[in-house]
Amino acid sequence: MAGFDKVVSSYSEAMAGLEDGMTVIAGGFGLCGIPEGLIGQIKRQGIRNLTVVSNNCGVDGFGLGVLLEDKQIRKMVASYVGENALFEQQLLSGELDVELTPQGTLAEKMRAGGAGIPAFYTATGVGTPVAEGKETRSINGRDYLLEHSITGDFAIVKAWKADRFGNCIYRHTAMNFNPMAATTGKITVLEVEEIVEPGELEPSQIHTPGIYIDRVIKGVFEKRIEKETTQAAKQLGAN
């Protein structure tokens, strides 16, 4: 009896069922807190025509950027895509669609999607290109946009520690979009640095309860740093 034991032992098991044309929602901010091994598996499986929802699209050669190399992404929903030359090239050639979404709206779209709320009103983006084609409503004298929530066929999430039931804890700012992404997948796959036995994590300290998680895999992470800044090197913000 497997019961609530969600641990799988291979990346192919972790991403089984992913097909061409599906929507994948990925946690991470830049290269911080990204499910590196699950992204690698999507590349190996050669799945195409994907819609990928994530705050960023990695960088050339790392993170979600590797899925651009074989043109596996058809549409990207993100708030900031400025770190990626291949992305720019495919966008300009029309091979890639992008839906730029304000960062807070993107986080809330995921949160709402996982929480069964189909849409919400926000002041973010009123009077800007983001408002085009969207319903606007005045509430208490201020204008708000109606934004629709997001769910996906797969959600791929990176956490620090999980128990076998999928209860998990994120580490530092590697949390970012991961808890929201975790709630959005028809199948949510969690890639972690360490798997522990149920009962080892303090219940009140768990960030994402296992109910949202379908599969857990212990990953191997490079944890590349996008901008290495140290005290000796410079003052804050100097470049």
Add this chain to the structure above:
Amino acid sequence: MALTREQIAKRVAMELQDGYYVNLGIGIPTLVANYVPDNIAVMLQSENGLLGMGQYPTADALDADMINAGKETVTAATGAAIFNSAESFAMIRGGHVDLTVLGAFEVDQNGNIASWMIPNKLIKGMGGAMDLVAGAKNIICTMTHANKHGESKLLSECSLPLTGVGCINKVITDLALLEIKDGAFHLLERAPGVSVEEIQAKTQGRLIIPKNTPEMTL
């Protein structure tokens, strides 16, 4: 003399108050952290999910899991909190952040800001800027007064796609400190040695000039 980037940051820092929660954007706004007066405490919010951003780490304390919204490695200050992106934007959109400092390509006399997109050039995305300008009660915009061709960036109406509407109330440039209200830029201070005439010449939008415009003290 026009202010340097550091001097603009220093003047912004004089607007900080003890106990402020502050979000600093990328560029000149980030430099403000270096000029927080010694006699006050502020907490820096980084929209990737950190309230209480500390210094850059020493080389041996470098941690890939600890970054700011500019994707730079940082540390957590004493008393910091870390949370998810939805929580981060709940505090931003909900008006809980006391002050936001951000850069812009253009601002106009009605408080509109354009900071994220130049059509027909590379579109990188707005990141958190639209949420920040929609949610903050108090925003300072830092920018150069004119572009490198000498054309004003303080306009009667923004020409670029907007980031937010009617949301900017204070602008600190290399030439002046101005308040935006009632459909005009109100000149409050000028940079040391910069004439009112130069500011007027480089302000395309409606400019209200008081009888006496004091020089900034830095």
